[in-house]
Amino acid sequence: MENVLQNVATDDQEVVIHELMNQYGQQVLQLAFTYVKNKEIAEDLTQDIFVKCYKALSTYNGTASLKTWLWKIAMNHCKDFLKSWYNRNVSVTAEEEQRGTAKELVEQAVLKNETDDELIAAIMQLDVRYREVIYLHYYEDLPLRDISTLTGHNINTIKTRLRKAKALLKAELEG
Template sequence: MNEPEQMEAGFENFDERVQIIDKLMDEYSDAILHLVYTYVKNETTAEDLTQEIFIKCFEKLHQFNERSTLKTWLYRIASNHCKDYLKSWHYRKITLNDKIFDYIPSMSKTEDEIIAKDEEDILAKAVMELPLKYREVVFLHYYEELTLKEISKITAMNPNTLKTRLKRAKEILRHKMTKEAE
């Protein structure tokens, strides 16, 4: 195995996959990190996403079908992962809200738009402050628009447990939002 691009497909063997991913990381981790940084423009986020990309590659290596080189396949996964991140609820609702220009009302915004934006920011902050067990179900149900049945499959939890958590999360959020409004 001289080059990662020349390695055989059908990587069912765990040790073989580890060796291939190690080789890919040695050769391409810096390049992938730079690619990711061009998407997210944040060093810490780029490092986190790069790790996620190599984990995803390891998990999906058995699906590599030699229609491209491993390098091309790796870059495609990296690019798609970054695009998914940029479309994610976290990026759109949290990361962008941290930017100063979002807090400076433009002259063209109406008072209603400014109030709606403030309420959205308060709600996003309140959701992020929920305990994880509630935050997870709120995120999957309201932001990913998944049904309780779908969430049950993802989390391996009873749908009734999820209903209870969703109800409790709404109560906590209602209390926080009422408190903020005072």
């Protein structure tokens, strides 16, 4: 990572983006998938995210880690996509949603190499604000303070969302 930071300083942007894609590409894809629940859309978003990073690399000032900077761009891009998608599309009926759920569960299991399909299904049913906290805390091992910085929410809000997400998951898995 030290070499990447040196390349940022020397304006070798192509090398930096290549290194970021190699190091974080799969994680960014997984993050995007937690937002959109669709592998193809997540792949498109991941490409868009790295294009945005390439264009914004000159604005990186080093106050946060490169990973934190990348995550912030990724999360904002996914949220922007969801906002624009919601405004462009008619709401899906419950029947259509149920038909898509089985396919999404299979894609999620393959994408994350997880064996616990029931847990994945429960996580993917959570509202995005809860999925986001669960993903960042448990799958990316980020401390709550870093999640607070990434999302722009107060740490107490993050704690509340994590607690609520765990309660919702518990109810879903036990129910």
